[in-house]
């Protein structure tokens with residue numbers, strides 16, 4: 001083919017439409033007008049409705065289920081119990097580990113937590129299903145439950161050796177350090193609380209299953225359904241056009257999905273099953289409760305000599321969730337001696353799960369509180385002590401940072417916040433009876449990388465279509481992929497249609513670990529480049545093309561028109577060109593997989609997390625970074641805490657869309673305010689039940705809790721992290737927010753709160 005060399009993007013200043021532009025959400029109008037149809041809003045012929053029956057005990061066995069009254073209730077089509085539901089096969093986990101060769105039953109006989117699904121009723125209407133579910137009588141043989149981490153029966157737990165990180169001699173260095181800090185930090189169970197509850201519609205046609213379900217991972221969930229029902233992967237289609245928030249909770253196919261799909265198969269009719277709000281607290285796990293001990297040994301100038309860290313998180317009786325508590329502890333500060341170990345403790349709870357920055361979030365609460373304690377102990381400004389102990393390279397991996405604009409983040413944040421005006425003493429700043437506190441903390445999140453795939457199509461009318469089975473749960477995928485395709489091909493973003501959320505589209509890995517934007521902009525860039533190459537190749541070589549006689553070896557596309565880079569010769573629209581060469585489309589599928597990848601590698605890449613590239617792969621350690629500066633006002637009499645000002649400076653590398661990245665960061669900061677001041681799953685110690693299992697009692701921040709938030713981007717392009725130079729955005733900003741607030745509360749009141757949330761009774 002004729003050589004043509006275009007530095008894509010150079011010829012075309014797309015403004016808001018290009019990568020890096022502040023384009024508003026392209027899915028915004030559909031969402032605001034209600035035109036956006038969410039997964040479970042599909043209207044299907046013959047649709048039936050399921051309702052769940054859940055265990056009322058936390059530990060024991062189901063003795064008997066009496067479903068007679070439910071079966072006789074109006075409209076009831078089927079009552080599913082462990083005895084009547086069809087048998088499924090066990091599915092592999094998200095690493096693709098082969099499953100045990102035993103059947104899987106999503107309805108439990110052995111009860112390991114309160115709220116476990118024990119039966120389900122399917123009826124002609126939702127109301128009939130709910131009414132009949134209330135008639136199912138379940139009797140139990142109850143055994144004592146371990147209600148939470150503080151339960152006397154809980155014990156010390158199981159060591160997770162893979163989490164151990166050690167260098168130097170941390171205990172000896174701690175023992176001989178002139179200044180020693182040692183404190184325990186606790187975080188409670190927290191819940192993702194997405195606005196759209198979990199649920200699905202399942203429909204079988206022969207041995208083909210279609211599942212409409214909000215999802216952070218269509219291909220991974222399709223694999224699980226295929227394995228459960230022993231049908232080929234290709235026979236399962238997942239559809240998830242819009243997702244009303246996930247925050248980590250919608251990445252896996254869960255037992256309620258198995259129940260609905262089983263019911264659909266048994267009845268030969270589509271089944272809809274949607275969680276009630278209380279069920280969203282027990283059908284899957286939120287963030288595990290954690291306990292950490294952080295000890296820091298330092299010299300009198302505040303130089304850290306040793307960090308010893310011990311962490312514990314809760315997991316369930318029969319599942320395993322490890323919340324990596326040493327993740328920030330091991331990289332934030334330079335220390336010659338370090339030791340971090342972790343245990344998990346089994347309690348009678350649903351298995352905890354991923355919630356925005358799993359690991360990094362509680363980890364930062366420990367280390368970023370502890371370093372603040374050290375600052376007061378040695379009498380050094382909390383910002384100063386962080387700079388003093390700045391890690392110039394990854395202290396654990398012993399590798400250079402790909403980029404680390406954390407010093408710049410501290411500087412920019414401090415300047416904007418006015419940190420220099422802070423007086424050092426606790427309780428030294430006030431406004432009437434409001435104690436004012438200023439706190440700082442840092443945050444970080446690793447750059448998780450994986451391979452991506454996308455299809456880009458240039459259509460007869462000159463518009464461009466992008467297809468990917470990745471998803472948009474509010475973070476902006478539709479928009480940034482439109483920008484990437486627009487910039488690469490040389491059209492306006494208005495002329496790009498992005499189609500996501502259907503597993504029939506080119507496959508995509510999990511939307512988790514803040515990786516999707518980097519993965520998918522890379523894949524779309526590649527596919528769009530190849531579509532553009534084809535277009536230009538045809539324009540130059542096709543005898544019917546107006547450019548054929550020019551003997552050009554370079555053409556450019558800008559604003560949807562194609563012409564010579566010098567501006568002489570013909571200038572035609574993409575549509576005119578395609579018409580003249582008799583083509584109705586140009587299509588390219590591109591992926592970023594290594595060239596020698598097999599079909600099996602590809603399947604593994606998209607349906608498991610086994611192929612993800614470690615953030616310390618090669619010569620570099622790759623992370624996003626941030627610094628939060630927070631002002632709180634604490635009422636001296638009532639102990640009420642208000643966050644009154646937040647300035648955060650963040651390094652996510654190059655931003656694909658600053659408007660959306662800022663919105664993501666603000667979302668993380670707001671969630672951090674909730675974590676610091678409001679959120680806590682409360683367990684009834686008699687029954688092991690979550691008491692505040694609704695959004696009236698499980699408090700998340702409202703507008704009144706959220707002050708003006710200023711976010712500053714200090715990132716620079718990081719080509720070690722992604723094709724276009726961006727690092728992760730979605731999870732970064734929640735990391736470090738809770739300790740920044742706790743540190744501000746200490747500055748305001750002189751009280752160090754080491755147990756989240758910081759509620760008023762802890763302050764008075």
Ligand code: MCN
Pocket residue numbers: 194244245246247248355356357473474475476477480511512513514515516517518652653654655656657658660661664667725726727728729730731
């Ligand atoms: N972005 C950018 N520049 C970059 C990277 C990202 O402008 N260098 C912007 C883009 O708008 C992109 C968004 O930030 O769409 C998020 O990108 P990324 O950090 O790659 O995160 P993912 O797309 O993988 O999204 C997942 C991430 C996670 S893991 C959680 S948890 C989370 C989060 O996103 N859940 C969310 N943000 C959420 N936002 C909403 N509204 N709802 C959720 O459930």
Ligand code: MOS
Pocket residue numbers: 216246247248249251354355356357358511512513514731
């Ligand atoms: Mo995010 S908790 O990795 O989905």
